[in-house]
Amino acid sequence: MNARELASDRSVVIGRELTSAFDETCDVVVVGSGAGGAVMASILSEAGQRVIVLEEGPYYTPQEYGSFRPTESMRRLWREAGLLAAFGVGQTPVIGLSAGRCVGGSSVLTGGVCFRIPSGFHARWVEDLGLADFSEAAFEPVYREVEKRVKVAVVPDEMRSLGTRKFVAGAERLGISMSSLRRNTSGCIGNGRCNFGCPSGAKMSVDVSYLPNALHHGARVISDALVERVVIDGGRATGVVGKILGGPQGKPSHPFRVRARTVVVACGTLHTPVLLLKSGLGRSSTALGRHVTLHPALRVSALFDDVVSGWDGALQSVYSNDFACEGITLVGVYSAVNMLAGALPGVGASHRRLVADMPRHGVFGAMIHDEGGGSVRGGTGREPILTYKMAPRDLARLRRSITILAEMAFAGGAREVYLPIFGTSGIDSLDQAKKLEYEPLDARRIECLAFHPLGSARMATDARRGVVDPSGQCYEVRDLYVADGSVLPTSIGVNSQVPIMSMATHLAWRLADRLLHEANS
Amino acid sequence: MAEALLSDEDERGLLVAPPHELIDRVVDEFDLLVGAGSSDLARGFRALAWVIEWLPIFMIGAFSRASRLPLARRVLYLESIEHAKIALLATLFVAFKLPVTMIAFEVGPELRLTGFDRETVSTPRLTSPALKVIGP
Secondary structure, eight states, X not given: OOOOOOOOSSXXXXXXXXXXXXXXXXXXXXXXXXXXXXXXXXXXXXXXXXXXXXXXSOOOOHHHHHTSOHHHHHHHHBGGGGTOEXXXXXXXXXXXXXXXXSTTGGGGTSOOBOOOOOHHHXXXXXHXXXXXXXXXXXXXXXXXXXXXXXXXXXXXXXXXXXXHHHHHHHHHHTTOOOEEOEEEBSSOOOOSOGGGOOTTSOBOOTTXXXXXXXXXXXXXXXXXXXXXXEEEETTEEEEEEEEEOOSGGGOOXXXXXXXXEEEEEOSHHHHHHHHHHHTTXXXXXXXXXXXXXXXOEEEEEEEOSSOOXXXXXXXXXXXXXXXXXXTEEEEEOOOOHHHHXXXXXXXXXXXXXXXXXXXXXXXXXXXXXXXXXXXXXXXXXXXXXXXXXXXXXXXXXXXXXXXXXXXXXXXXXXXXXEOSBTTOOOBOSHHHHHHHHHSOOOGXXXXXXXXXXXXXXXXOSSTTTOXXXXXXXXXXXXXXXXXXXXXXXXXXXXXXXXXXXXXXXXHHHHHHHHHHHHHHO | OHHHHTOXXXXXXXXXXXXXXXXXXXXXXXXXXXXXXXXXXXXXXXHHHHHHHHOHHHHTOOSSOGGGSOHHHHHXXXXXXXXXXXXXXXXXXXXXXXXXXXXXXXXXHHHHHTTOOSSSTTSOOOXXXXXXXXXX
């Protein structure tokens, strides 16, 4: 391998433009630049560590991705071109998954919703799982730090779209309370397409919040760099090897190696276990790649008499926890108009007639707090295979949430409601929705999405039950850390962006202290 | 398949095929989209296309490949898959339909049909004076 000094002008190094192999040395190499990796890189570089971040996906500036059409965004920023799915086992829907594959990772594609981990989960982690350092009180300074850095603020009422307001009015008539969400935006004008890249550059994803800070403190971020294996010598991680994806259609062009005293893997719940398995881990615990939770979600589209132009407003602005005891969170949503149009039922002229009514459509969603029924394993190619077996309880919750959303829509004045059940047409009465809830239904008819895969390399206090210890270090290999959604020990029932950033912050502070202590001694 | 999915009716209620330019654009962009994923994804879509091509005999009793059916029969065939008793068929159909229709309704007359009132799907919102002051 020819050694080559990488340009270090404090901007992202475009890997596919590199013309030869490289062999670099640093203190900490971070694999992945999403909500976990970017936070790690930022905090560790602030602490004086020489950090290199390797990102498999390409780099685009907010100006560039904000101008992408939605399908262009899927092609350039999303893993598997936005067509990624979890394969259902038994009575389980096929679940469409959204995950980023770009500098900034999935944070570039979120709706910007920011929740702290609910108190009950902190308590469970401490009391049931023995994770004493993960109490809500211990995380208070962590949350404050993260929320400050990504500018978390309450969505003003004025940012609710008219479609969302219709659903909220319906909810109020039914006695369901709604609250404003908090999101990480600065200057949001309500373009209603956050998950395809913000046209106004308002979303404070990690590529515009944490990574610039990391670069400012000397970190180097290299895009198009696929890490294939963690190098392990004598039970210690000593670096990573991989290939630059600079060939035609993103094929590998030349190899690289990065040597480091510490390796942080932050490839996300789908890819972290695959990289660890390829690197020889997974012998001491059966937890690696298992217990994946997804927060399965769905949305209902409702046709109102008035024009509501659902695209004018924040993509997500309100939520309700009134059904939390049933494991259901209701969330106001929208998406790009062409995506919602495509999801309407019908073929040809019958489909076009529904599409022409889009200005009168409002959309609302629900998310299920699920049991961990997912498993990740390596596929025949670069992408892993995710299978998911939905617990009967969670399937019932999904079906119940459809009825709740339909009830809200009709109470809000909807003339017709389109349910997320393949092969059904619009319904015009709540009775039809209630009947559908209790009729036999093949789960694979339910149109289901997921945005928060978590838990495939979970944290535990002993090596038999988990992959990493409470410091994020792998039980099987020293100096190998994991810092992304895969380490979360349980499902959390809320959007995972801030929880992942917070977990990474907590782990990064401890790691920075340890590295400083080692350097001094 | 794209031709049937994006077909329309004229003012007399007669079926009309979509313009060639629309089909060409949708097919080209669909290939680009699937090509941006892994080889596994491309293989999956090839298998799906094969299944859809050979199912007319089971769904509508037509002894023909789907691509050789007249347009009206193709529409009928796709409708029968969408409402198929076998749930997996309906799901697989949507896996094809969603990207095709997303691409179709993203620009031009199809985008206008949605009533979207901005110039393009990437054009920022036409803000009201009240909204200009919003944001931290």
